[in-house]
Amino acid sequence: MSSTITSITPLLACLVSLIAVLPIVLLRKSPNAREGATFVAGIIKFGLVLYMLPTVLAGTKIEYTLWQILPNIAIEFRVDGLGMLFGLVASSLWILTSLYSIGYMRGLKEHSQTRFFTFFAISLSATIGVAFSGNLFTLYLFYEMLSLATYPLVTHHQDKEARTGGRTYLTYLLTTSIGFVLPALIFVFVKTGSSMDFSPEGFLAGHISPSAALVLLLLFTFGFAKAGIMPFHSWLPGAMVAPTPVSALLHAVAVVKVGVFCVLRVFTGVFGIDYLESLDIATVVAWIAAFTVITSSLIALSQDNLKRRLAFSTIGQLSYIILGVALLSDRAVTGSMTHIAMHAVGKITLFMCAGAVFVATGKKYISQMDGLGKKMPFTFAAFTIGALSVTGLPPTGGLISKFYLVTGTVDAGQVALLVIFLISTILNAAYLLPIGYRAFFPKDKELSKTPFSWKAVEEASLPCVLPVCITSTLALVLFIKPQFLINLAGLMLGSGG
Amino acid sequence: MTEQAPIFILLFPFLTAVIVALVGLRHKSLSWPLTLVSLGASVCASLSTLAQVVEHGPIRYKLGGWSPPFGIEFHIDGLSALVAVTVSVVALLTAIYSKDNVDAETPDKSSQYYSLFLLLVSGLLGIVITGDAFNLYVMLEVAALTSYALIAMGNKRASLAAFKYLIMGTIGASFYLLGVGYLYIKTGSLNMLDIREILETAGLFNSPTILVAFILITVGVWIKMAFFPLHSWLPNCYAFAPTTSSNIMAPLVTKVMIYVMVRMVLTVFGPNYAFEILDWENIVVWLAVIAILAGSIGALAQKDLRKMLTFLIIAEVGYMVGGLWLADETGITGTIFHIISDAFMTLCVFLFAGIVFAKTGARDIYALEGMFKKMPLTMVGFLVGAFSLIGIPPTAGFFSKWYLVQGGINSGNWEYVVALLISSLINAVLFFRLIEIAYFGKKPAEGHDHHHGDDHAKVSEASFTMLLPLLSTAAILIVIGLYNKELVSVIQDFLSQFNLATSIR
Amino acid sequence: MELLQSIADSFNYWIYIILMMIGLYALVAKNNLVKKLIGMSIFQTAIILFYVSIGYKDGATIPILYEHQAHHGHHDAGHGDAEDAHHDVEHAVEEAAKEIHAVAEDHADGHDAHADDHDTLVDSHDAHTSSAIHAEDFANPLVHVLMLTAIVVGVATLGVGLAITQKLYGEFGSIEESEIIEQIRTGK
Incomplete structure (x- = not known):
């Protein structure tokens, strides 16, 4: 089933947005043309990814070797099920986020918009690069590129808060990638001497001792700190100083998902599920992830700043994905891969809603949003759907992935972890659903205390609201039609879905 | 013509140094073009030599036709050809850069400056291509004497720094000379290859005289390369010398000394002696670890931009000393590769520091405020250099670290691996502190394009002759990174003769 | 007794070491820059003595052939x-x-x-x-040739050193290292 064809398409898909930097910079004097360039690039990129979808679904891998950079190691692209799944999510949501950014950035009259769109495009290149990279080295290359390219986005406001946030951001991401991933990477290379190509069987088996395997696994899991696993999570709330489109795409989709994606790759492509099963070390990671899930949910409950609450929710959801793959059962792994897409769609909706509220009213705190639903019905309807999806309730896509995760836990026979799943679901519901509920049905006496007058408030501009509606619809659609995602995930398990 | 290339590498700058000194008496304006032409010719000669070495193997060039071991010979193998190319290219770039800077900083001494500059370069090139141990000493002193003078051209503090350097440098060189003397007692030869052959055939490795020679040479070279704790002369020298002087010396002098160390350990004494009979690896690697950490921490404490960079040099020297004594083929590959990449990345950041100093007149790191806005192109050059020093792919610095760490893992020297990573992290802290200062200037006006230059920004961008070398260096760093495989194959060709330990492939 | 004998046998090597130590002491311990330079000269001379000793042979003459x-x-x-x-x-x-x-x-x-x-x-x-x-x-002539070069180098180094000392004197009005450092510290 694993036939392979060579094609330059993955490289093109990766490069499109990088090339788009040129027109973006050149057209900086006319904002409309500049944003036009972003859109064209986004659509081409999505088109290219979509173009590869049927091939990949048919079980064929698409390969392209760009450059033999080290003896034995090349910069190499290979599109398989997992990469395709992630690539689809990232490239499709980029288009929507671009639309949203226009509304948001213009609505708030942000400075340096050219720089913003430039680095946004570069970040997307890096994200797709990660998704399609064919070996560990290429993965690392794009991972680092993403860290650096997002720094100007995170610190966009260039004020004191941005400075602190940016510093935390880079400190965590670079410390872990240089301190943990790089030595692990070189260690793997020294011990195996292989080209480090991902393969379902992994390439570590037989080269290292079990204790070294455990150390390596932990180095990778913590090293890819973009996955936000505790205790390397605090960059994410810090990064919320960024403009909302950045938080939406990067810190709900691109950056954090790159983190979990890398961890998934390490589990499924470097170690190989079978090898991990024989070693019996993944449970350690599973429990760390479980701890993160519960802790972050509890912290999220106590946050009043909407974006921060969402950030902690993200940390918890990311750990679901890691937890799923660490369970090593087929259904749990499928669940965690699907959850990348489901959570992305749900969380980006939530973030965009938070941004839309900010654009329309300037409010950041949940306690200030009581009763706002009547003035901004679309936004808060979308918010509620997003919240349902993230919590994992019908009729949204979130249910599908959570179902797989939970049944996978049962398959793995981890009852204790099952309990954790259930508790965290309740917590999810507790910190997300009341926001939408109270927006529509405020308690009167609280509303009367709010000094803020709602009279002048109306929905944010169309570019802000439209993407929100699209993504929330997407969350509903994925409930009905999740099969292709599951098929893509199934490709990775060799069962064909 | 091409078989004469080795001598031209040296001859062009050397003769031009004399010409510049004479012509400069009357026509100062001719100094700069003459310097450029001679260095350009030297670059061509060294490239052609490198091509010959890659194609036909090592070249033994007999000076004046005297056959070794009686005459002095130039012995050029992969290692020396690569370093020679590095030296000549760095010299050329710095020479281009010098034009505006020299006129600004030392206007009345410009022809003397170029003359000394060329002499320094010829001294360094001489060290690299010679195959004679005593000749190396002479070249060492040629380079050293000119660098004392070049440093002393700077401000008040530079003179004292130059004096201290003179003392330390003379001690170092004298130790080296003594070591060569002891070698000569035992072997009766000064030709490096000949010494090696005699040492092996006569089985002299157990002689205490050879041990003394080895210690003296190693310590002498360590002093000259500022290996911690013998580094005290370096920071003030490079921080207070005229910009262009430190731009040429910071990348090259320590690197060429590393070359001498590699040459002595591998070619003259042989890895068998240095690594197996002496069995010092662990001690030296630990010393290197201390050097790396001390250099990095020292850098953290600095507020002066150039002084901070000088401490980084000390850390980098630790990388390379440690890398050599890992006694592992990949590690030594990394060391040699790092000689080249470090020369360029040091050049890159020093050029940047020079531009900042020229434009703002301030030395401390806060002079960088708002630089992204004022000089976007300069900052791009700087970013590449900084990323390379941190070790972010695909710059050259990442790959040298790649090989060094690999060597550390291969040979099981985990302390070295850890030190290298810690130092990378400290570098990241250092440079992102700079980037942060440069990026968070005053908050720009609403809707104002921040990143890419408008008219205002172009005004403060550095002049062409300053910008060209910086951007070329940045480009070279990336090219070295992308083509590291080719470079490494040259290095491994050179190393293959030594039968070093290697665990992979 | 054996020690004395060995010292007497190779007394020139012992003297070279003693000279070197004197030079090194002056280099490190002296405060006066000119004295440091004198120490440096002694240090270098010691090395010259060492080299010349290598070439020495009992009863040998200058290496010129008829x-x-x-x-x-x-x-x-x-x-x-x-x-x-x-x-x-x-x-x-x-x-x-x-x-x-x-x-x-x-x-x-x-x-x-x-x-x-x-x-x-x-x-x-x-x-x-x-x-x-x-x-x-x-006598072995090669070492003498080498030392001719080394002497030239030594003289050049001394010259540069003295020139720098002169520059320092012009700038600080002193050739005592401690005074110069004091001036740098207070002046800045």
């Missing part, structure tokens, strides 16, 4: 080396001897510069020759 010696020389050197030449330099002597042979044939009626050079090389390698040229009759 015409008739050059004529004799090639024949004897040709076979003499095989017997008891120092094994380190055996091949070198052989090669040199061959060249002398060739040169001597070309210039049958006298030595020219080349022949001269080669002869000295024979001597420098301490070969034992049985006839007219006995290497032990000549």
Whole structure:
């Protein structure tokens, strides 16, 4: 089933947005043309990814070797099920986020918009690069590129808060990638001497001792700190100083998902599920992830700043994905891969809603949003759907992935972890659903205390609201039609879905 | 013509140094073009030599036709050809850069400056291509004497720094000379290859005289390369010398000394002696670890931009000393590769520091405020250099670290691996502190394009002759990174003769 | 007693070490910059003494050959080396001897510069020759040549050092290191 064809398409898909930097910079004097360039690039990129979808679904891998950079190691692209799944999510949501950014950035009259769109495009290149990279080295290359390219986005406001946030951001991401991933990477290379190509069987088996395997696994899991696993999570709330489109795409989709994606790759492509099963070390990671899930949910409950609450929710959801793959059962792994897409769609909706509220009213705190639903019905309807999806309730896509995760836990026979799943679901519901509920049905006496007058408030501009509606619809659609995602995930398990 | 290339590498700058000194008496304006032409010719000669070495193997060039071991010979193998190319290219770039800077900083001494500059370069090139141990000493002193003078051209503090350097440098060189003397007692030869052959055939490795020679040479070279704790002369020298002087010396002098160390350990004494009979690896690697950490921490404490960079040099020297004594083929590959990449990345950041100093007149790191806005192109050059020093792919610095760490893992020297990573992290802290200062200037006006230059920004961008070398260096760093495989194959060709330990492939 | 004997046997090496230590002491401990430079000179002189000691032989003379010696020389050197030449330099002597042979044939009626050079090389390698040229009759000239270079280097270094000292005096009005450092500290 694993036939392979060579094609330059993955490289093109990766490069499109990088090339788009040129027109973006050149057209900086006319904002409309500049944003036009972003859109064209986004659509081409999505088109290219979509173009590869049927091939990949048919079980064929698409390969392209760009450059033999080290003896034995090349910069190499290979599109398989997992990469395709992630690539689809990232490239499709980029288009929507671009639309949203226009509304948001213009609505708030942000400075340096050219720089913003430039680095946004570069970040997307890096994200797709990660998704399609064919070996560990290429993965690392794009991972680092993403860290650096997002720094100007995170610190966009260039004020004191941005400075602190940016510093935390880079400190965590670079410390872990240089301190943990790089030595692990070189260690793997020294011990195996292989080209480090991902393969379902992994390439570590037989080269290292079990204790070294455990150390390596932990180095990778913590090293890819973009996955936000505790205790390397605090960059994410810090990064919320960024403009909302950045938080939406990067810190709900691109950056954090790159983190979990890398961890998934390490589990499924470097170690190989079978090898991990024989070693019996993944449970350690599973429990760390479980701890993160519960802790972050509890912290999220106590946050009043909407974006921060969402950030902690993200940390918890990311750990679901890691937890799923660490369970090593087929259904749990499928669940965690699907959850990348489901959570992305749900969380980006939530973030965009938070941004839309900010654009329309300037409010950041949940306690200030009581009763706002009547003035901004679309936004808060979308918010509620997003919240349902993230919590994992019908009729949204979130249910599908959570179902797989939970049944996978049962398959793995981890009852204790099952309990954790259930508790965290309740917590999810507790910190997300009341926001939408109270927006529509405020308690009167609280509303009367709010000094803020709602009279002048109306929905944010169309570019802000439209993407929100699209993504929330997407969350509903994925409930009905999740099969292709599951098929893509199934490709990775060799069962064909 | 091409078989004469080795001598031209040296001859062009050397003769031009004399010409510049004479012509400069009357026509100062001719100094700069003459310097450029001679260095350009030297670059061509060294490239052609490198091509010959890659194609036909090592070249033994007999000076004046005297056959070794009686005459002095130039012995050029992969290692020396690569370093020679590095030296000549760095010299050329710095020479281009010098034009505006020299006129600004030392206007009345410009022809003397170029003359000394060329002499320094010829001294360094001489060290690299010679195959004679005593000749190396002479070249060492040629380079050293000119660098004392070049440093002393700077401000008040530079003179004292130059004096201290003179003392330390003379001690170092004298130790080296003594070591060569002891070698000569035992072997009766000064030709490096000949010494090696005699040492092996006569089985002299157990002689205490050879041990003394080895210690003296190693310590002498360590002093000259500022290996911690013998580094005290370096920071003030490079921080207070005229910009262009430190731009040429910071990348090259320590690197060429590393070359001498590699040459002595591998070619003259042989890895068998240095690594197996002496069995010092662990001690030296630990010393290197201390050097790396001390250099990095020292850098953290600095507020002066150039002084901070000088401490980084000390850390980098630790990388390379440690890398050599890992006694592992990949590690030594990394060391040699790092000689080249470090020369360029040091050049890159020093050029940047020079531009900042020229434009703002301030030395401390806060002079960088708002630089992204004022000089976007300069900052791009700087970013590449900084990323390379941190070790972010695909710059050259990442790959040298790649090989060094690999060597550390291969040979099981985990302390070295850890030190290298810690130092990378400290570098990241250092440079992102700079980037942060440069990026968070005053908050720009609403809707104002921040990143890419408008008219205002172009005004403060550095002049062409300053910008060209910086951007070329940045480009070279990336090219070295992308083509590291080719470079490494040259290095491994050179190393293959030594039968070093290697665990992979 | 044995110690004394060994010191007496190689007293020039002991003196070189003592001189070196004196120089090093002055370099490190003296406050006056000129005194430091004097220490540096002593240090370098010690090395020169060391090198010259290498080339010293009891009862040897300057390595200059006369015409008739050059004529004799090639024949004897040709076979003499095989017997008891120092094994380190055996091949070198052989090669040199061959060249002398060739040169001597070309210039049958006298030595020219080349022949001269080669002869000295024979001597420098301490070969034992049985006839007219006995290497032990000549001091090793190579080390002296090397030291000529080293002396030049030393003088140049001293010159640069003094020039810098002069510059420092012009700038700070002092050649005491501590005073200069004090001025830098307070002045800045």
